[in-house]
Amino acid sequence: MRSHLLNDTTAEHYRRSVTEGVERVAAKLATTQRPFTGVTVDALAPVIERIDLDRPLHDTTAALDELEDVYLRDAVYFHHPRYLAHLNCPVVIPAVLGEAVLSAVNSSLDTWDQSAGGTLIERKLIDWTAARIGLGAAADGVFTSGGTQSNLQALLLAREEAKTRDLATLRVLTSEVSHFSVQKSAKLLGLGQDAVVSIPVDHDKRMRTVALARELARCAEDGQIPMAVVATAGSTDFGSIDPLPEIAELCAQYGVWMHVDAAYGCGLLASLKHRDRISGIEHADSVTVDYHKSFFQPVSSSAVLVRDAATLRHATYHAEYLNPRRMVTERIPNQVDKSLQTTRRFDALKLWMTLRVMGADGIGRLFDEVCDLAQDGWRLLTADPRFDVVVEPSLSTLVFRYVPAAVTDPASIDRANLYARKALFASGDAVVAGTKVAGRHYLKFTLLNPETTTADITAVLDLIAGHAEQYLGESLERAS
Numbered sequence: 001m002r003s004h005l006l007n008d009t010t011a012e013h014y015r016r017s018v019t020e021g022v023e024r025v026a027a028k029l030a031t032t033q034r035p036f037t038g039v040t041v042d043a044l045a046p047v048i049e050r051i052d053l054d055r056p057l058h059d060t061t062a063a064l065d066e067l068e069d070v071y072l073r074d075a076v077y078f079h080h081p082r083y084l085a086h087l088n089c090p091v092v093i094p095a096v097l098g099e100a101v102l103s104a105v106n107s108s109l110d111t112w113d114q115s116a117g118g119t120l121i122e123r124k125l126i127d128w129t130a131a132r133i134g135l136g137a138a139a140d141g142v143f144t145s146g147g148t149q150s151n152l153q154a155l156l157l158a159r160e161e162a163k164t165r166d167l168a169t170l171r172v173l174t175s176e177v178s179h180f181s182v183q184k185s186a187k188l189l190g191l192g193q194d195a196v197v198s199i200p201v202d203h204d205k206r207m208r209t210v211a212l213a214r215e216l217a218r219c220a221e222d223g224q225i226p227m228a229v230v231a232t233a234g235s236t237d238f239g240s241i242d243p244l245p246e247i248a249e250l251c252a253q254y255g256v257w258m259h260v261d262a263a264y265g266c267g268l269l270a271s272l273k274h275r276d277r278i279s280g281i282e283h284a285d286s287v288t289v290d291y292h293k294s295f296f297q298p299v300s301s302s303a304v305l306v307r308d309a310a311t312l313r314h315a316t317y318h319a320e321y322l323n324p325r326r327m328v329t330e331r332i333p334n335q336v337d338k339s340l341q342t343t344r345r346f347d348a349l350k351l352w353m354t355l356r357v358m359g360a361d362g363i364g365r366l367f368d369e370v371c372d373l374a375q376d377g378w379r380l381l382t383a384d385p386r387f388d389v390v391v392e393p394s395l396s397t398l399v400f401r402y403v404p405a406a407v408t409d410p411a412s413i414d415r416a417n418l419y420a421r422k423a424l425f426a427s428g429d430a431v432v433a434g435t436k437v438a439g440r441h442y443l444k445f446t447l448l449n450p451e452t453t454t455a456d457i458t459a460v461l462d463l464i465a466g467h468a469e470q471y472l473g474e475s476l477e478r479a480s
């Protein structure tokens, strides 16, 4: 059994095992025709159920053969140009290489004595990101597991910086299309049930700053303390970007912490063409970035950045066995002092390898491509009488629905769109997402694959229309 431990005597076994796994995935990439096989839960669950975890195979090849049946064959493949659903990106090879290295070395980024260079690499990437944002010389931050955790940590800091300890009076102001992790964070932070105040959006799904100003004034009158305004730079559904400069002005006027959730829009930080779309982000007190969304990094890769490094002290606790207080004066860099996590992956290495091999411009060009593709898709949709499209994209998302000329009953249109999405998923030909707009069912393309073409978009729209028409035809038959 010792032959399975990765060490000096097993290097050859390691090389062979990992290569075998890489070969399987490479073969998969080469032969995958569709983003999904359409497998159902009922079909797949028994295959996994049958496997007895207490009877190991004792053989890598056999385990990989089995993996083909339980996972690889039916996985949802984000690299396929017709995967158009959620905020998942195809990943860049230098990052995958970084992933292989970081899991083999298995550094843990909580303390210097578990990571050494890893800590310094992470710090340099934090500084790099903060500089791209324009947060200033006192900025800092830390890698996290994802945007959800980044938002939670930012709001923790905001709560601790707030002018009261009375949690019941604290308010978080955020647009009605902001991410649900704002709500979850409020709950975890012990805020009251009404703590999150939803600010309406305009036609383009951007926070109405007039409404924000009104709400800030109302809070002041009612004795409530706004502890943070959470602006969204790239809403999950629409990719809409709140008016950051105006929000920054209001935050400054009222002395409120400004958090920018750029989990999705952070790709613009590397953009060569559209960087201006997030100008104003430099005024933030804290920023969430998800490199695993628009920097083409494997999950997980995310960070929270702050304008004032000192605010991170609210996440600092000392343990004698790990990061005793004296290490601060000894200037030993322990990232755990800034993090909600303790043991923590060296995810930063993936971004490091990406920047060292491709450079930020390489990432920016890929993200620009998908933003431009979304513009083309928007033009296609607006010109197509079969579809109604919600907003012109600011990033790479299109929200639309099939609207048959002959059918006016809104409930039937809803059902036709729901059916089309399900039928498409079951066919595996393409994967699209769905959401609700003003109570009605819509479909969504999140375009993060530069390999997707307008021809793919046209083809998937035809597939959607075909499924919806089939549904409406059949429901007409049923009715007659």
Ligand SMILES: *Cc1c(COP(=O)(O)O)cnc(C)c1O
Residues within 6 Å of the ligand: 087, 145, 146, 147, 148, 149, 151, 178, 179, 181, 232, 234, 235, 236, 261, 262, 263, 264, 290, 302
């Ligand atoms: C995806 C997303 C999040 C959550 O990020 P995870 O990495 O999934 O935890 C937060 N905010 C926005 C706007 C997002 O799109």
